[in-house]
Amino acid sequence: MPELPEVETVARGLDQRIRGDVIESVWLTDKPQLYRKQKPAEIAATLEGAKVAGVRRVAKHVVFDLDKPKSEHAQWIVHLGMTGNLLVVDPQRELKKHTHVIAKLKSGRELRFVDPRRFGKLSLHTGFEGPGTEPLTIGVEDFVELFRGRKLAIKAALLNQSLLHGVGNIYADEALFRAGIRPTRRAGTLKREELKKLRAGLIRVLNEAIAAGGTSINDYRDAEGAEGLFEIKLRAYGRTGEPCLRCKTPIKRIVVGGRSTHYCPRCQR
DNA sequence: ACTATGTCCTGCGAGC
DNA sequence: TGCTCGCAGGACATAG
Numbered sequence: 001m002p003e004l005p006e007v008e009t010v011a012r013g014l015d016q017r018i019r020g021d022v023i024e025s026v027w028l029t030d031k032p033q034l035y036r037k038q039k040p041a042e043i044a045a046t047l048e049g050a051k052v053a054g055v056r057r058v059a060k061h062v063v064f065d066l067d068k069p070k071s072e073h074a075q076w077i078v079h080l081g082m083t084g085n086l087l088v089v090d091p092q093r094e095l096k097k098h099t100h101v102i103a104k105l106k107s108g109r110e111l112r113f114v115d116p117r118r119f120g121k122l123s124l125h126t127g128f129e130g131p132g133t134e135p136l137t138i139g140v141e142d143f144v145e146l147f148r149g150r151k152l153a154i155k156a157a158l159l160n161q162s163l164l165h166g167v168g169n170i171y172a173d174e175a176l177f178r179a180g181i182r183p184t185r186r187a188g189t190l191k192r193e194e195l196k197k198l199r200a201g202l203i204r205v206l207n208e209a210i211a212a213g214g215t216s217i218n219d220y221r222d223a224e225g226a227e228g229l230f231e232i233k234l235r236a237y238g239r240t241g242e243p244c245l246r247c248k249t250p251i252k253r254i255v256v257g258g259r260s261t262h263y264c265p266r267c268q269r
Numbered sequence: 270a271c272t273a274t275g276t277c278c279t280g281c282g283a284g285c
Numbered sequence: 286t287g288c289t290c291g292c293a294g295g296a297c298a299t300a301g
Contacts, residue, residue, distance in 0.1 A: 001293085001294065001295080002295095003295095033277070033278075036296095036297085060295080060296095079295080079296085080295095081278090081294090081295065081296085082278085082279095082293080082294055082295065083278090083279080083280090098279085115278095116278080116279050116280070117277085117278045117279050117280080117293095117294090118277080118278055118279080119277075119278065119294075119295060119296080120295095121295095121296085150271080150272090151271075151272075152271080152272060152273085156272085156273090159295085161295080161296075168294080168295070169293090169294065169295090257272095257273080257274095258273085258274070258275085258294085259293095259294065259295095260292090260293080260294085271301105272300105272301085273299105273300085273301080274298100274299085274300080274301100275297105275298085275299080275300100276296105276297085276298080276299100277294105277295105277296100277297095278294105279293100280292105280293095281291105281292090281293095282290105282291095282292090283289105283290090283291090283292105284288105284289090284290090284291105285287105285288090285289090
């Protein structure tokens with residue numbers, strides 16, 4: 001599932017490959033779930049003829065900064081959802097099932113968006129910022145302030161994109177493991193020192209994952225559609241029943257905020 | 270203003 | 286072998 005490190009990897013890969021290229025024509029699916037803000041016709045009209053000034057990540061979104069005389073500062077925003085993939089391929093390449101976007105590039109290649117589960121979203125923006133704060137640059141004071149007075153479980157708070165950008169189910173579990181904090185703790189009850197540890201653990205695991213090119217568990221592919229790269233060693237997520245890497249106690253699985261949650265009942269209090 | 274829960278969607282693995 | 290069923294979860298809608 002694409003979280004911050006995976007989206008970062010995808011965006012960097014795309015920036016490297018298509019920056020400066022021009023979108024000559026676009027085909028967009030009419031599946032309505034992909035569109036919340038604009039209709040496909042409007043998106044297509046904006047994309048066609050636009051030069052890709054750059055590709056970057058904001059929150060869990062891939063942002064294409066477009067350079068186009070008639071719509072200045074236009075941005076194409078792609079959310080990968082659970083299973084979204086952005087591929088840059090030769091036009092001869094076999095068309096995958098669930099392809100929702102085909103953009104023909106001046107260089108002769110095609111940018112394609114494939115998303116079987118259709119949790120992804122396509123939209124247009126200008127000056128896109130996202131609803132919350134980027135975890136890699138937030139300071140300790142602001143981090144502590146995010147959770148003050150909140151009654152929901154810290155795990156659920158970490159997943160809230162209006163607070164922190166880009167943390168999903170995997171890295172939430174991993175950050176809490178590294179910080180030794182039980183996912184069910186009410187966010188507002190965490191001590192300043194605990195939140196400092198949580199911030200440090202989160203930043204560490206996110207940076208490790210970015211350095212490894214994303215954790216490729218299920219549906220994630222990099223910008224070239226290649227399987228895998230490296231995988232970081234997960235210490236909690238998906239390790240139900242397996243021994244804690246620190247104390248050997250079996251990792252427990254519970255549900256928090258409607259999401260599967262993994263933790264060590266001994267190390268995380 | 271918060272928080273909790275249901276919903277969308279397909280592929281895959283478990284179980285029979 | 287082939288089928289059904291349940292689960293996976295990001296973000297939003299809705300309810301409390």
